[in-house]
Amino acid sequence: MTNEIYMENIMDHYKNPRNFGSLESPTVKHIEYNPLCGDKIEMSLLIENGKIKDIKFKGNGCSISQASTSMLLEMSNGKSIDEIKNLTKEDVFEMLSINLSPVRMKCALLGLDTLKNAILIHEKYGEKNE
Amino acid sequence: MKLLSMNEIREDFPILNRKINGKRMVYLDSAATSQKPVQVIKAIEDYYRNYNANVHRGIYQLSVEATEAYESAHDEVASLINANPEEIIFTKGTTESLNLVAYSLGNRIRDGEILLSKMEHHSNLVPWQQLAKRNNLKLKFFDLTDDGELDLSNIDELINKNTKIVSLTHVSNVLGTINPVKEIAKIAHENNALFIADSAQGVPHIEVNVKNLDVDFLAFSGHKMLGPTGIGALYGKKEILEEMDPFMFGGDMIREVKLNESTWNTLPWKFEAGTPNISGGIGFGVAAKYIKRIGIDNIENHEKNIVKYAYDKLNEMDNVEIYGPEKRSGLISFNLKGIHAHDVSSILDESGIAIRGGHHCCMPLMEHLGIAGNARASFYIYNNEEDVDTLVKGLEEVKRIFK
Numbered sequence: 214m215t216n217e218i219y220m221e222n223i224m225d226h227y228k229n230p231r232n233f234g235s236l237e238s239p240t241v242k243h244i245e246y247n248p249l250c251g252d253k254i255e256m257s258l259l260i261e262n263g264k265i266k267d268i269k270f271k272g273n274g275c276s277i278s279q280a281s282t283s284m285l286l287e288m289s290n291g292k293s294i295d296e297i298k299n300l301t302k303e304d305v306f307e308m309l310s311i312n313l314s315p316v317r318m319k320c321a322l323l324g325l326d327t328l329k330n331a332i333l334i335h336e337k338y339g340e341k342n343e
Numbered sequence: 344m345k346l347l348s349m350n351e352i353r354e355d356f357p358i359l360n361r362k363i364n365g366k367r368m369v370y371l372d373s374a375a376t377s378q379k380p381v382q383v384i385k386a387i388e389d390y391y392r393n394y395n396a397n398v399h400r401g402i403y404q405l406s407v408e409a410t411e412a413y414e415s416a417h418d419e420v421a422s423l424i425n426a427n428p429e430e431i432i433f434t435k436g437t438t439e440s441l442n443l444v445a446y447s448l449g450n451r452i453r454d455g456e457i458l459l460s461k462m463e464h465h466s467n468l469v470p471w472q473q474l475a476k477r478n479n480l481k482l483k484f485f486d487l488t489d490d491g492e493l494d495l496s497n498i499d500e501l502i503n504k505n506t507k508i509v510s511l512t513h514v515s516n517v518l519g520t521i522n523p524v525k526e527i528a529k530i531a532h533e534n535n536a537l538f539i540a541d542s543a544q545g546v547p548h549i550e551v552n553v554k555n556l557d558v559d560f561l562a563f564s565g566h567k568m569l570g571p572t573g574i575g576a577l578y579g580k581k582e583i584l585e586e587m588d589p590f591m592f593g594g595d596m597i598r599e600v601k602l603n604e605s606t607w608n609t610l611p612w613k614f615e616a617g618t619p620n621i622s623g624g625i626g627f628g629v630a631a632k633y634i635k636r637i638g639i640d641n642i643e644n645h646e647k648n649i650v651k652y653a654y655d656k657l658n659e660m661d662n663v664e665i666y667g668p669e670k671r672s673g674l675i676s677f678n679l680k681g682i683h684a685h686d687v688s689s690i691l692d693e694s695g696i697a698i699r700g701g702h703h704c705c706m707p708l709m710e711h712l713g714i715a716g717n718a719r720a721s722f723y724i725y726n727n728e729e730d731v732d733t734l735v736k737g738l739e740e741v742k743r744i745f746k
Contacts (some may be wrong), residue, residue: 219744250685250710251702260720271714275685276745313639317689 218277218311226280231287234269243331247323249316252278254327256286261336264293270327275320276314282324284308289328297332300325349727355380356541356725366695369730374516374544374674374721375699376566379630383570386629387622399595413621416705417611417627420576423631423639424561429610432449432582433624437543438466440562440577443614444539445470449585449591453478456506458536460493460522461483461711462515465561465704467541471510479509487509487711491518491667494569498530506536513545513561517703517719519650519671521549525556532557537583543567543575548672550639553578565623570630574623577614578652580708591616604608614744642724646673649722653731666717674721676703679738684718684746690744691737698734 235242246253252274259267268286273280288308289297305325306313313321326339353359356378361368370378390412394407398413402429414428421428434440449471457471461484475482483501486494492509502509509531514521527717528538539560545551546561547568553561560583579587587597590606596616597608606615634642650673657663679687684700691698701716702709709716720734 219686224745249701252685253715261627273683275689277685306367317685320685 223280226283227276229259230283241335245327256327258267278323281321285324361694364657369696369733371698371720373723381628383626387626388613390622416624419628419631425554426578432611432614434575435576436564437562442470443590445474447587449474452507456481456505458483458509462708502530509538511627513540513542514672516544517676517705518676530560566702570627571623572629574620593617656735675715676719679719682717687718694737696737
């Protein structure tokens with residue numbers, strides 16, 4: 214049932230997103246879009262000694278994309294870059310613990326895509342690149 | 344012509360009997376693609392079962408039948424919009440039709456201005472934007488009024504002696520606005536500019552008479568007017584089409600080919616290179632015939648009634664923002680305040696209701712409206728008041744979940 218995805222913890226993260234905003238001097242900043250619906254997530258990361266020291270996101274989108282990003286960031290803060298790189302979409306689905314249709318899976322994964330691509334950009338271009 | 348009853352019409356659309364999540368399906372996304380009547384489905388099947396052959400090739404019986412059916416489909420589509428059959432080029436849809444003009448005719452334009460509006464679908468924006476880049480032309484845009492109509496206050500400035508092309512949506516796929524294309528085409532012509540109408544949301548829903556509108560080109564899609572996907576048309580004035588270079592080259596579009604030069608086939612075949620979408624074309628013709636049988640006036644009237652019914656119901660609800668002018672074609676775009684359109688359509692799906700949520704391929708318009716996207720309910724001949732009532736009930740459920 215679709216409406217089961219609107220569980221309490223998801224609505225809570227949607228209405229009160231954690232780590233919302235942007236860092237003043239991030240190590241890396243990255244934006245991803247979902248061209249299907251125009252959803253957008255901007256992430257700023259502070260990376261020190263191979264670890265995420267601070268992370269924030271901004272964006273607009275549906276409850277699933279916003280809540281899953283909020284939950285993902287809560288989980289990622291303090292983790293090493295290698296740990297982030299090992300995150301899979303299954304981890305995200307498990308974190309959400311709801312059944313999603315293929316279209317809504319894209320919503321749920323927008324945050325992870327943004328985070329992983331931010332890390333890739335950081336690794337490719339090094340410190341202080343946006 | 345006798346107005347067919349609602350039940351008779353609904354019986355022609357077998358898909359309407361489907362259940363979604365155990366509920367009666369309510370299809371409110373005809374602006375994305377319409378459902379297909381059994382007459383269209385059968386015509387496609389009939390071609391593949393009984394006379395499948397290439398067109399304009401063989402002199403054997405099957406090919407003759409296929410050619411006749413494919414050519415007469417052009418006649419059916421032409422007569423729907425009061426064009427001559429040779430002025431109707433079958434394409435894969437509105438997008439290809441507009442690209443055809445932008446490449447074939449647009450590439451010759453070396454300087455000047457192209458005028459569009461802020462309510463264009465990407466398919467009537469990106470081809471011109473890219474042409475402007477290729478040939479260093481200037482892009483201009485009609486602004487919009489708060490009501491969601493074209494702001495014509497500075498039209499004298501926007502259309503001037505430098506204007507080469509004016510290309511506008513006939514009916515907005517988001518706002519439902521019906522643009523005064525006839526009046527604007529006249530002003531374009533007075534300035535020696537060409538006028539192109541993107542009528543993807545026009546031809547299926549309102550009376551379109553190209554001679555009366557006096558547009559130079561008009562693009563539309565089969566699948567939004569009860570026909571199959573992958574087929575659409577470009578209407579163009581004969582004298583302009585004859586002057587234009589072909590858009591694609593290959594089989595069927597030639598008269599004579601030598602190793603170093605070629606001459607072109609007559610209209611419209613000059614613009615239909617390669618084996619065409621024969622079954623699609625035949626289905627498109629049957630769809631046009633179906634619309635003529637129902638009567639475009641009846642379709643227009645039916646949509647006017649149902650959109651008014653829906654507008655009044657939505658307007659009564661709290662926290663609903665409706666976009667677009669009061670006088671509109673058969674669709675309503677709206678937002679429930681604070682709730683993303685994807686969440687709205689996701690929850691409605693649970694009740695068997697199909698609506699579209701997102702930017703509707705109109706990102707600049709969304710930016711103009713200051714929103715990321717919205718939800719859209721669009722209606723066609725097979726929708727009834729019960730569909731609207733189910734939608735309203737579904738929206739109450741959305742509000743309850745997001746309370």
